[in-house]
Amino acid sequence: MSTHTPQPDLPPPITSVGVIGWLRTNLFSSWGNTVLTLAAAYVVYLTLPPLIEWALIKAHWLGDSREPCDLEKGGACWVFVSVRFNQFMYGLYPEAQYWRINLAAILLVVLMIPLFIKQFPWKLWLGFFVLFGYPVIAFYLFSGGVLGLEHVETSRWGGLTLTLVLASVGMAASFPLGILLALGRRSSMPIVKSVCVVFIEFWRGVPLITVLFMSSVMLPLFLPEGTNFDKLLRAMIGISLFQSAYMAEVVRSGLQAIPKGQYEAAQAMGLSYWQSMSLIILPQALKLVIPGIVNTFIALFKDTTLVLIIGLFDMLAMIEAALADPKWLGFSIEGLSFAAFVYWIFCFSMSRYSMALERKLHTGHKR
Amino acid sequence: MSESPTPGPVVSDELTIELRGVHKWYGQFHVLKDINLEVKKGERIVICGPSGSGKSTMIRCINRLEEHQRGQIIVDGTELTDDIKNIDQIRREVGMVFQHFNLFPHLTVQENCCLAPIWVRKMPRKEAEEAAMQYLEKVKIPEQAGKYPGQLSGGQQQRVAIARSLCMNPSIMLFDEPTSALDPEMIKEVLDTMIELAESGMTMLCVTHEMGFAKTVANRVIFMDGGEIIEQNRPDDFFDNPQSDRTKLFLSQILAH
Numbered sequence: 230m231s232t233h234t235p236q237p238d239l240p241p242p243i244t245s246v247g248v249i250g251w252l253r254t255n256l257f258s259s260w261g262n263t264v265l266t267l268a269a270a271y272v273v274y275l276t277l278p279p280l281i282e283w284a285l286i287k288a289h290w291l292g293d294s295r296e297p298c299d300l301e302k303g304g305a306c307w308v309f310v311s312v313r314f315n316q317f318m319y320g321l322y323p324e325a326q327y328w329r330i331n332l333a334a335i336l337l338v339v340l341m342i343p344l345f346i347k348q349f350p351w352k353l354w355l356g357f358f359v360l361f362g363y364p365v366i367a368f369y370l371f372s373g374g375v376l377g378l379e380h381v382e383t384s385r386w387g388g389l390t391l392t393l394v395l396a397s398v399g400m401a402a403s404f405p406l407g408i409l410l411a412l413g414r415r416s417s418m419p420i421v422k423s424v425c426v427v428f429i430e431f432w433r434g435v436p437l438i439t440v441l442f443m444s445s446v447m448l449p450l451f452l453p454e455g456t457n458f459d460k461l462l463r464a465m466i467g468i469s470l471f472q473s474a475y476m477a478e479v480v481r482s483g484l485q486a487i488p489k490g491q492y493e494a495a496q497a498m499g500l501s502y503w504q505s506m507s508l509i510i511l512p513q514a515l516k517l518v519i520p521g522i523v524n525t526f527i528a529l530f531k532d533t534t535l536v537l538i539i540g541l542f543d544m545l546a547m548i549e550a551a552l553a554d555p556k557w558l559g560f561s562i563e564g565l566s567f568a569a570f571v572y573w574i575f576c577f578s579m580s581r582y583s584m585a586l587e588r589k590l591h592t593g594h595k596r
Numbered sequence: 597m598s599e600s601p602t603p604g605p606v607v608s609d610e611l612t613i614e615l616r617g618v619h620k621w622y623g624q625f626h627v628l629k630d631i632n633l634e635v636k637k638g639e640r641i642v643i644c645g646p647s648g649s650g651k652s653t654m655i656r657c658i659n660r661l662e663e664h665q666r667g668q669i670i671v672d673g674t675e676l677t678d679d680i681k682n683i684d685q686i687r688r689e690v691g692m693v694f695q696h697f698n699l700f701p702h703l704t705v706q707e708n709c710c711l712a713p714i715w716v717r718k719m720p721r722k723e724a725e726e727a728a729m730q731y732l733e734k735v736k737i738p739e740q741a742g743k744y745p746g747q748l749s750g751g752q753q754q755r756v757a758i759a760r761s762l763c764m765n766p767s768i769m770l771f772d773e774p775t776s777a778l779d780p781e782m783i784k785e786v787l788d789t790m791i792e793l794a795e796s797g798m799t800m801l802c803v804t805h806e807m808g809f810a811k812t813v814a815n816r817v818i819f820m821d822g823g824e825i826i827e828q829n830r831p832d833d834f835f836d837n838p839q840s841d842r843t844k845l846f847l848s849q850i851l852a853h
Binding site: 488490491493494495496497498499500501504508509512513516590592 | 660684690691692694699700702716744746760761
């Protein structure tokens with residue numbers, strides 16, 4: 230009988246690692262894939278250079294009139310965007326008061342920075358402040374009427390500012406509401422359960438456009454005469470309730486994915502319902518459904534454009550209005566490209582952030 | 597001091613768990629039929645029987661993970677009723693170890709252990725952390741305290757689960773097939789921990805098929821089948837001299853090889 234001698238670790242074959250290995254596995258792994266790779270490269274070659282030429286190289290960037298664009302065609306006329314930029318950002322907000330919006334934005338950024346610093350000790354309190362304290366400050370900054378600030382009616386809020394206000398209020402309200410609805414729908418108490426089911430199914434069953442339209446046109450008819458109920462506030466409530474129904478279903482899918490043993494272990498240790506939900510079940514369930522939550526948030530962000538139909542001027546509405554300006558006819562490609570770009574930046578950031586969050590919260594294999 | 601029937605810590609005469617005429621149904625299915633059981637303080641009981649015999653259901657009734665529909669269950673002088681206060685009271689006194697460990701994967705080993713003492717017992721965090729380390733040392737894995745359950749082997753996870761239960765300082769421990777989900781080479785480390793626990797005088801009810809464990813530490817072995825307690829006896833009598841045919845059949849099946 231011979232004794233076993235262990236074999237040394239050999240390096241992998243050169244064709245399976247590095248650039249060559251990557252090319253082989255990802256682009257040229259078979260004849261079919263090689264053909265597809267070449268075809269895709271050809272399509273990129275056909276489309277990308279002209280696009281870059283139009284959008285960047287031959288484009289007109291600065292100025293205050295459309296003349297250069299009309300003289301030298303073939304490139305994008307970003308002058309249209311730069312001339313109207315302030316309106317796209319601030320809507321009809323009085324120009325002299327732009328600093329209030331800027332201040333609110335800077336304040337938010339400054340408040341948020343420590344939340345991303347690992348060692349910062351008062352994260353929880355700061356988080357609470359950003360969620361509950363900051364909106365009050367921002368509201369008074371925007372709307373004024375206090376401390377000598379000029380009052381600006383909500384109907385003059387607009388542009389990207391309005392988009393962000395609607396989206397962040399919608400997210401901040403629909404997330405907790407969605408969690409409560411999801412827990413309610415899984416409750417063993419029949420009344421709680423049926424209220425949640427009816428709520429969710431109602432709001433999921435109607436189009437957002439109907440909700441907005443009803444809230445701005447129908448609702449005032451039912452309210453006693455003279456009651457003034459801000460249009461923006463109504464839109465916010467409409468969007469929040471609508472999205473919370475979607476959020477509830479996303480969260481519920483996460484709750485259902487948590488093994489029964491987790492609930493039982495929490496119960497067996499004597500944790501109360503709310504303790505086991507907030508300490509054990511929700512942290513796991515919400516982590517599981519981060520992709521779904523972000524999906525809903527992105528949808529919400531883009532759905533805010535629908536407030537156009539009730540006469541609120543978000544960024545897209547401002548761009549539409551600018552396109553109708555007789556002095557600047559014919560620049561819809563530029564205007565809409567700009568809108569698409571801005572929306573894409575925000576949505577893509579959310580998506581990247583969610584992926585980073587998923588990685589950060591990953592704690593080894595499940596169970 | 598009374599004489600104990602088997603070697604090991606002394607069993608007192610004081611009752612800690614009483615089941616009187618307990619019945620339970622899952623829909624139409626009658627899972628527990630007239631269960632009567634008295635457990636004295638410090639007793640180590642092993643419950644065995646074929647799958648579906650109701651053994652897990654019985655011990656899960658003791659901390660109300662399952663609800664019984666008829667009869668009385670009294671734990672440490674408190675009767676289990678719909679009263680949430682009584683349920684919480686009993687759950688604080690009764691620790692449970694599950695087949696699939698059920699550790700909380702989003703918390704570290706130490707956080708798993710501290711959670712209930714902090715939130716249920718209202719223990720200061722520092723104190724709870726120290727206690728957790730003490731129990732992790734007892735189950736011989738203090739060095740894993742900062743890891744997440746997903747990074748541990750099955751045997752280590754189960755030992756953490758035992759430590760987590762002990763952190764609540766329970767007077768009774770329930771084990772629901774604690775070694776059934778483990779790879780063979782990890783069963784021993786968990787059983788060793790349980791034997792140590794038994795020697796410390798803990799009241800234990802274990803659903804298990806580890807007959808070696810039953811012989812070493814149990815004062816009593818209970819055999820269940822079809823939702824009934826068929827037979828209960830001291831381990832030596834139970835294995836050497838089973839009374840009913842069903843027990844004989846069961847023992848011949850599990851001891852065949």
